[in-house]
Amino acid sequence: MGKFDNRIVLMERLSIESIIENIQNEVCFHAVADDYSFTIKIDSYVHYVCGAVHDGHQFRKELWSNCLHTEYDRWYEEDPETKQMILSHPIVIAGCDSRFEYDLNRIPEEAVFETAWGKQLWRKPLESSLKQTSLEKHANFYKVVQALIAKIEEKFGICVVYDMHSYNWQRWDREVPTWNLGTSNIDNDRFGKTVEVWRQSLSEMKLPNGIHSTSKINDTFQGNGYFLKYITKNFKNTLVLATEIAKVYCDEYNQIIYPEVVYAVESELKTRLTEHASMFYKSHKAI
16 A cells, blocks of 8 residues: 555655656655645555645735735635645645636636636736746646546556535525535446435534534536546546535635634544545445
8 A cells, every 4th residue: 555654754845757756656755846836645545535726825926916806805715724624634635826826626728817706817917927837837736636546546446536625605695505516527327326425424524613514416516627527537437526615614704714613524524535435445446
């Protein structure tokens, strides 16, 4: 299951080439990309991966004066704490940069916004060199995703990816679920039962502050992100579960995180996600 011996693993700053080489050689490591655009940790090589592509909040200083959105505007549309919720799992990859610089969950041609949520993003159009810097980071992330999923499929025959997101539930004018699974771009004939087991498990979570954990499929979002589509297109034996939690773990309007809720979600996922991944493997390992 990889070269890992329970010692404390320090995070390294590594080039994209070194990260990919580690993966290909099944080295266990914790790393940040040398441009600080994303982190990856592999404590052991298992058949499932956790991702948090919108966890990041970094925003390059050279973009600040040209941006019309405030720091709060950006935070509001990001997915804070989604990396923390899955951090206990063996393989975690997460973005460090704000989706307002470039969005890892959109195709490269649309990854750098011109408008964001109905509002112009830049005072003046970005210079091509600034845009290119962001697009190179987007491309490098997917080089690592390609290497990672290829290694997991090679080793186990199958893989399941838990694609963690959050959404602003208070902007909706109807009741919305605590959890939403987006499945419109996966093979539901093949994986439908696996999806339903995951939905059911999420609905059984015990959360503090009187939060009732409800879960639905394709209620608020349908799973149209590039992370899911890229992996699904390139890897026929990998299921990506686009899993969105309503931002019940924070005050959306006052920018306050509720640590006790984040901790509870992390604790619940530590057990539930592991159990679900095990069930997935037992059900689908004979390809």
